[in-house]
Amino acid sequence: MDFSPVQVNRAQSFWADLPGLEFVHAEACAFLRDDLRQWDAVYSTWGAVWFTDPEELFPLGAKRLQPGGVFAFSHREPITGQHGAQKMSGKWLEGREAELTVYRWQYTAQQWADILKRHGFVDIDARILPNPDPAVLGTLLVGAWSA
Numbered sequence: 001m002d003f004s005p006v007q008v009n010r011a012q013s014f015w016a017d018l019p020g021l022e023f024v025h026a027e028a029c030a031f032l033r034d035d036l037r038q039w040d041a042v043y044s045t046w047g048a049v050w051f052t053d054p055e056e057l058f059p060l061g062a063k064r065l066q067p068g069g070v071f072a073f074s075h076r077e078p079i080t081g082q083h084g085a086q087k088m089s090g091k092w093l094e095g096r097e098a099e100l101t102v103y104r105w106q107y108t109a110q111q112w113a114d115i116l117k118r119h120g121f122v123d124i125d126a127r128i129l130p131n132p133d134p135a136v137l138g139t140l141l142v143g144a145w146s147a
Helices: 005-015 028-034 054-063 109-118
Strands: 039-045 063-076 084-090 100-106 121-129 138-144
Touching: 028 054, 039 054, 054 063, 054 109, 063 100, 109 121, 109 138
Parallel strands: 039 063
Antiparallel strands: 063 138, 084 100, 121 138
């Protein structure tokens, strides 16, 4: 599932021949709100969690997980002092002529763990995987389980 039709089409071009895959173009919260299926895992790799208010996304993710299901996500290591909703602007979408502004949410590993705990997740593991080059930011990796 991806908000970008370009990314959905890209995924289909890579993996359409694998059985059992479903490719969905949707906004994450709308999908979790409208699709009543229960999942063993919900994950976001540099995607929905980074670009969606966790106060809206996390309760929906928890509601759609089976008991004991995993909620996992990753995104860039947060920049020191830049926590919460951060405005991103620019012509960073292919073919776009006008400026586009979006928000991304970034927190420290401990802040993410606290937010997840507040939304009922347990056994939370949140950490930074450092980049081998100390001059380059690492990756935040988080796993949490539904109660």
